[in-house]
Amino acid sequence: MNAVQRHHLRIAWWMILPCTIGLICFRLFPILASFLISFTDWNIIGVPEFVGLNNYIQALTSPLGVKVLLNTFQYALVYVPLATALGFSLALLVDTGIKGAVFFRTLYFLPFITATVAIAISWKWMFATRFGILNAFLSWLHLSDPIAWLSNPNVALISVAVVMVWKDTGFYMVLFLAGLQTIDRTLIEAAKLDGANRFAIVRDIILPQLAPMTFFVLLIAMINSAKTFEATISLTNGGPNNASTTLGYAIYQNAFVHFDMGLASAQSWVLCLIVGGISLLHYRLQQRKT
């Protein structure tokens, strides 16, 4: 320990105090407590009763539990590829450095910082079956009969996912742009001199070099899709008939609508395992590359 560090040591304990208290009270204690609650049957008023792995079994095998997991998976299946592919394409377009590119970049990021509930409500009106602009557009194009975007069980989940794609795409674009900055430009210039076309450059140079960032964006997108809540509560409340209830919303519903604290805690740990599993997979893949 050098002189500067010794000098700081006296005050350091005080400066770290709030952080330590917060870590214990608002993070470590709740994490531990949630783990314990997940093994109990508890309606928040009575005495918690130990039930072993029952809540986990219910979360993973009961019809509703399975439905929630399948919904979460389906939602990710729509959200992750759409948001990542769009984010990637926009990054490529903006990265051309064409005149006005900065303006478009600024604009594309805008939805990400808008208030989620406000914007979801706006989409809800666009989704309205009879008076909504989306169905008006479809009928103007003579494309299809009106679609019940939010009340058809086969469509509601996709509608929620689309709103979040719209909101988050600009964020993934920014991440991809950061990744593009790290690519060796001389490679691209050399390929151009050799007569490679744009498509070949993207496929053979940009995509391989961008692979770590792409993995990372996929990871974030998957985690975000498992946690989705704001759009669901604003658009569908998980309905119709739980058709759009994903894990993030189910936890809220079980805990604070049905007061089944044990099941909700178990589901939050399932969510935690999904997030952790994806992170671990990402970490392993990165390790293998280097």
Added chain:
Amino acid sequence: MNSRSISALLIYLGLLSYAAVTLFPLLWMVITAMKSGRELFRLPPSLVPDLLVAGTPFVNFVAVFEKSGFLGAVLNSMLVATLAAVGQLITCSMAGFVFANLRNRVFTGIYVLLLSTMFFPTEVTLIPEFLLFRQLGWLDTLLPLIVPSFFVGAFGTLMMTGFFKSIPFEIEEAAILDGASSFGIFKDIYLPFGAPALASLFLVAFIANWDEVLRPVIFNSSPEVKTLPQFLLDFVGQYESQWTVLLAGSFLATLPLIMIYIGCQKWVVAGFARSSLK
């Protein structure tokens, strides 16, 4: 036309079509907010709002303010977002100062624990936090939305630690020889040096707390302490057919964020990018 201008044309086509996708929902929100109740249910929907044509485009915006609870919700959201962001600045910069300078077993232990909590989604801590706040008598107050931000912020601490580590050691040494106290060094060297990171952290925390729905919905149910997202959700339930007023309110709820973004774009984008990259 040569191949260069064709490719430029295609790029603009791509850029402009997604710009339309980005803008339309926002634009439609504003257009709808400027319609009268009768115009709202016209088929096919009109693209030019009738109240704008009539020269009274702000009727619905005024009507939102007359709804009970809206003004209170605006103030609550302002209070929560501002104080939570200030709290993050204080606790994260202090912790960052320590972690950037000192490494012993205890500090490293705290640091590692703090970072490992980032892997747990907020859903995990929700129920015990509810119990804690109930025990403290904080339910139906704004405290659960503000106080934790004064105590803990893993991402912010990580960001400030990284930023502070790049401060040259010699500057500190010289300051100590000049008789500066540790707190003086923190205040006069670290904080000014960390200003860009602090600005990013403030903006990200402000936006995130303004946008927060889950925690207010769970911790607060009495009307006086509701935040804007809660007000909007209640509004949907209560006056489902008053879309014009509702969308005026939605626009007002998102306007501060848009203004912050336009004003401090660089810091906002940098902050959010960093919040995920680490």
